[in-house]
Amino acid sequence: MSAYVTTNPTTGITEHEFPELTDDQVSDIADRSAEGFQTWRHTPVAERAAALARTAAIYEQRAAELAAAITTEMGKPKSQAAGEVQLAADIYRWYAEHGPDLLTTEQLDPQGAQESLVQKLPIGPLIGVMPWNYPYYQVARFTAPNLLLGNSIILKHAHICGASSKLMAEILHDAAVPENAYINVYATNDQVAQLLRHPAIQGISLTGSERAGSSVAAEAGKNLKKSVLELGGSDPFILLDTADMSETVRIAARARLSNAGQACNSPKRFIVLDDLYDDFVAGLVEEFQRTVVGDPAEPDTEVGPLSSKSARDTVADQINTAVRQGATLHTGGSARNGTGAFLEPAVLTGITPEMDAYSDELFGPVAMVYKVSSAEDALALANDVDFGLSGSVWSTDTSRAAPIADGLDVGMAYINEHGTTLPGLPFGGVNRSGYGRELGRWGLGEFVNTKLRRIS
């Protein structure tokens, strides 16, 4: 690949091309980031916070333009794109408002000295490797806390996100983040490894697939650089009882089909007690068939195309494999003819542990529904995957739901909601969903030098 190319997944038209870095430029980028770090780390925290506040304001002023860019790039429906831009703005504002207090020096019990204190300081230039599914939100989650801390950033976005990544850099620079404190690069995967080997670089945060995560973490480990990984998930949605099945089904369908199902923390496995199962499946099939799939630029569209034809074909193949292996397809699953990367929303049942779909992540508009006979069986099934990002338990009786939520091997457990993401809440997983935490005060705790100073 010699360029970052954006092909509009709705029309098939090539919209943008940005040339990749040459290998000779890589070392220069790392040197510039090191220079940017020296300036930015000595910029008072109040000024760093003010730059983030300005960033939030510019996101809001340019919201329509930003939203349109990702609708073109990766097919996000208009209203969801607007929601993502606002979430990114909210994250920058949250760190501008709360970050400085969270970085104040902590006085410890002196324990025999005159003074023992802990300062929270930046560690240096970092690399962010980000995916196409939430082009602004994923970057904000990494960038806002680390710029607030005083780290400098080299941002390598997905190959299809050339235009949105350029916009983000422009906004941060307009908000007075120095050019070298935030550098957007069109780098190859090998060049990311080359950057990691550069002595100035101190760490890397990647959101994406397990394959990408393990490759980057291996290189980071070899070079003694810290890594944070936010990888995939196959999150359970456990339904124990409900007072309103239609509403539960509506919520389930919306959660699964948002962003055409391309979210790490989307509920991908619906685990339903046997007395509710038939009604749930019938209701979900009806909701999926009713959902408006089409041009993401139209205001009524609920599900747009997948990010690319190859992403669509991967999910369609996973569905076909599940059916070939004995699962039942109740609706959808077929690719639409034409130029767009559309896939009809699908509902699968009858999945057993021998089938690939039981353990794989289905990154598209596909719900898998399982029937179980007790809450304990639901929990055992929920935990029987290698992932551990998030999960939810649904019941009118929270004392019944709480022990099940507590038993989930995940980083985020919810009762009667799924996947709520707010700037002040921690985000991250366990097991093969990755390690480290983003957002809230935890997002300031990954790439920080927790420095002790004692006066004896």
Ligand code: NDP
């Ligand atoms: P990738 O993991 O390949 O892409 C995510 C980011 O990682 C992109 O910027 C990509 O760059 C980069 N990348 C990939 N490999 C390397 C590497 N060896 N070194 C450095 N950077 C690397 O995801 P895909 O787009 O291929 O999607 C595949 C699957 O990944 C999905 O089906 C889904 O299961 C999962 N995924 C999970 C996401 C999440 O939110 N957790 C987000 C996106 C995908 P480039 O585009 O240049 O290859």
